[in-house]
Amino acid sequence: ILNVEQSPQSLHVQEGDSTNFTCSFPSSNFYALHWYRWETAKSPEALFVMTLNGDEKKKGRISATLNTKEGYSYLYIKGSQPEDSATYLCAFSGTSYGKLTFGQGTILTVHP
């Protein structure tokens, strides 16, 4: 069974703070690394799919980086807002079939 670890497990920040989380994954047989945002009472929503070492993706105030050689990805949120409160999931794909192995997620709470 593949090991995908996310840290921290939970995070509380104040509105306006910038924050970042880590996802660690196996460095062999890498195909893709996904990030999803999962708000309470909603469905997980795809943020990024990253495929190349050194990839950097950005969507508004959220960005992500990828290091496949050492097996980690960082997700950054600049100027956190209360609506950013959610669970952030990363998922590793080690095959060409698109099967994903998920981490436990980082629960972010942004206080006004």
Add this chain to the structure above:
Amino acid sequence: EADIYQTPRYLVIGTGKKITLECSQTMGHDKMYWYQQDPGMELHLIHYSYGVNSTEKGDLSSESTVSRIRTEHFPLTLESARPSHTSQYLCASSEFGWHQPQHFGDGTRLSIL
């Protein structure tokens, strides 16, 4: 916005009943997936399909079964529900290609008494 629907949203039912959780998508995606998530734990893949008449077991062993008779429909069935099946079940779909994001339904919270 993704168009993938799961019903029911919540189900509380007694032990021994046969249950079918429905999942439908209107995006024409070939690939569909079922995940199970226990409280505080990761999403675990229990079944997936690459297209009509294709079904495979996922990484987590499950007593449930699935079928894929139509592209848009991927139901999950438990023949005889037990308390150990209490969990959240999420359905997802994606376009073909290992770099495609998955689109998720809202999930079914299943409680077996």
